[in-house]
Amino acid sequence: xxxxxxxxxxxxxxxxxxxxxxxxxxxxxxxxxxxxxxxxxxxxxxxxxxxxxxxxxxxxxxxxxxxxxxxxxxxxxxxxxxxxxxxxxxxxxxxxxxxxxxxxxxxxxxxxxxxxxxxxxxxxxxxxxxxxxxxxxxxxxxxxxxxxxxxxxx
Numbered sequence: 001x002x003x004x005x006x007x008x009x010x011x012x013x014x015x016x017x018x019x020x021x022x023x024x025x026x027x028x029x030x031x032x033x034x035x036x037x038x039x040x041x042x043x044x045x046x047x048x049x050x051x052x053x054x055x056x057x058x059x060x061x062x063x064x065x066x067x068x069x070x071x072x073x074x075x076x077x078x079x080x081x082x083x084x085x086x087x088x089x090x091x092x093x094x095x096x097x098x099x100x101x102x103x104x105x106x107x108x109x110x111x112x113x114x115x116x117x118x119x120x121x122x123x124x125x126x127x128x129x130x131x132x133x134x135x136x137x138x139x140x141x142x143x144x145x146x147x148x149x150x151x152x153x154x
Contacts, residue, residue: 005066010059013084017055020088021048024095031098038148054138057131058084064128065121076120083113100150107146111139 021028032044042050058080065076087110094103114136122129 002063002067005063006060008059009062009066010056013055013059013062014052016084016088017051020091024091027095027098032095035149036152038145038152041145041148050138054135057134061121061125061128061131064125064131068124070124072120072123076117076124079113079117079120083110083117086110086113094146094149100146100153104143104146104150107139107143111136111143114139 028044062077062080065073065080086106090103090106090110093099093106097103114132118129118132118136121132
């Protein structure tokens with residue numbers, strides 16, 4: 001087991017989220033408050049807190065997968081990187097481009113990739129897969145919110 005992976009991968013995931021936040025900060029500050037919001041939209045302050053926790057869980061899950069050998073590890077790792085890239089792109093499509101329907105499509109793809117990643121994690125390390133459960137729940141909720149933003153602001 002490489003203990004440093006338990007630091008490196010959460011830091012990578014949080015850094016990707018932080019970069020997305022940095023790139024979209026102005027849009028979030030200026031445009032997001034003007035949008036019609038669907039019911040159950042959490043306060044804006046909650047989003048970075050939740051995402052940081054999810055990125056940490058994602059990273060710890062990846063570290064756990066990397067600590068194991070065996071079949072399926074490489075596939076799980078590739079899916080982790082791929083879903084992280086798609087996660088990053090969703091932020092740009094939603095906040096920078098303001099393309100809410102396209103963002104919803106990206107989010108559906110992200111959800112499918114996250115499910116595939118979780119299944120791949122489960123074959124290598126069931127605890128790593130269980131760590132992804134909050135992420136999957138949040139992505140489903142995010143899809144509801146994204147659909148609401150699209151319907152209310154088109």
